Amino acid sequence: GAVVSQHPSRVICKSGTSVKIECRSLDFQATTMFWYRQFPKQSLMLMATSNEGSKATYEQGVEKDKFLINHASLTLSTLTVTSAHPEDSSFYICSASLGGDRGEQYFGPGTRLTVT
Amino acid sequence: AQSVTQLDSQVPVFEEAPVELRCNYSSSVSVYLFWYVQYPNQGLQLLLKYLSGSTLVKGINGFEAEFNKSQTSFHLRKPSVHISDTAEYFCAVRESSASKIIFGSGTRLSIRP
Numbered sequence: 001g002a003v004v005s006q007h008p009s010r011v012i013c014k015s016g017t018s019v020k021i022e023c024r025s026l027d028f029q030a031t032t033m034f035w036y037r038q039f040p041k042q043s044l045m046l047m048a049t050s051n052e053g054s055k056a057t058y059e060q061g062v063e064k065d066k067f068l069i070n071h072a073s074l075t076l077s078t079l080t081v082t083s084a085h086p087e088d089s090s091f092y093i094c095s096a097s098l099g100g101d102r103g104e105q106y107f108g109p110g111t112r113l114t115v116t
Numbered sequence: 117a118q119s120v121t122q123l124d125s126q127v128p129v130f131e132e133a134p135v136e137l138r139c140n141y142s143s144s145v146s147v148y149l150f151w152y153v154q155y156p157n158q159g160l161q162l163l164l165k166y167l168s169g170s171t172l173v174k175g176i177n178g179f180e181a182e183f184n185k186s187q188t189s190f191h192l193r194k195p196s197v198h199i200s201d202t203a204e205y206f207c208a209v210r211e212s213s214a215s216k217i218i219f220g221s222g223t224r225l226s227i228r229p
Contacts, residue, residue, distance in 0.1 A: 006159075032215055043206060043219045044160075093159050097215060105217055107152075107160040 003027055004096050006108035013084055013115055021079045021111045023094030029074035030096035034105060035067075038091040050077055084115040118143040120209050122220035129197055130228050137192040137223045139181075139207030149190040150208040150217070151181055160206065166190065177201070202227045 003026040013019045023033060032051050036044040048064075050056040050071035058064045066088075068080040077096075081088055091112050095105040121140045129135045141147065148167050152160040164175025171183040181192045190207060207220040 004159075034215075034217075041224075043221045046216060046218075049216065091157075095160075095217075104162070104165070106162075109159040110157070112157065 002104075002106040004030075004094065004106045004108040006092075006094055006111050008111060009109065010112045011114070013113070015085055015115055016083055018080055018082045019084055019113060021081075021092055021094075021113070023077045023079070023096065023108050025075045025096040025106070028096075028098060028106075030077075030098065031074065032097045033071055033077040034095045034097070035069060035077070035079050036093045036095070038093060038110075040091075044093060047079075081113065084113070086115045089113055089115045118147065118209050118211055118218050120207050120218055120220035122207055122223050124223050125221065126224045126226065128226045128228060131199055132196045134195050135193065135197050135201075135225065137205050137207075137225065139190045139192065139220060141188050141190065141207075141209045143188075143209060143211060146212045148210045148212055149181075149183060150210070151175065151179070151190070151192050152206045152208060152219075153177075154204045154206065154222075156203075163192070163205075197225070197227050199227050199229065201225060 005024045007022045035047045038044050047062045048056045048058045050069050052071050056069040071077040093110045094108045097105045119142050123138050150165045151163040164173045166173045166183045174180045179194050204222045206222050208217045210217045
């Protein structure tokens with residue numbers, strides 16, 4: 001149980017275009033979803049926390065107008081990278097949590113974004 | 117504010133040798149502690165977690181970790197490693213009253229035959 005999927009697994013886009021990444025909890029309802037960014041050979045950096053039906057909470061230094069997060073249902077959150085630039089190329093990982101005091105986070109397989 | 121330190125960025129060991137990956141944390145409140153493994157180009161898989169109770173936690177793939185509150189450590193151990201254990205390992209901490217997880221910088225475990 002507790003499977004999280006991401007789509008697409010890899011995407012290449014041209015500079016200036018927008019790209020949407022989906023994160024789905026397949027067998028549970030996630031009250032909270034998280035989006036992380038990981039640069040090569042580095043740790044995961046939390047970008048934002050989203051709760052279903054409300055606006056996402058962004059970490060300091062993350063541009064909310066560039067990284068649009070929508071959490072429209074208990075099983076789906078999307079991250080849209082708007083007007084992508086080469087420096088946005090990275091590995092994006094989402095996680096989903098049941099919430100509550102001991103809510104464990106279940107991680108998706110990640111999406112490799114390359115902006116040319 | 118909470119933080120996690122993984123002192124070793126890389127740990128090379130020979131196959132079938134024991135290994136310990138070190139993790140120290142700092143927090144002014146009670147915490148939950150985690151170890152995750154990441155294989156190349158994949159997401160994170162939970163190895164084990166400490167929430168409460170016994171300080172010795174056993175996880176998947178033969179790994180275990182011990183929570184030491186006085187030393188604020190949560191070191192990961194395995195008595196005999198395999199080639200398949202080659203991966204990046206992340207220690208993480210979450211304050212018990214919060215939802216956000218803070219990750220350490222990771223330790224790359226490389227196994228030599």
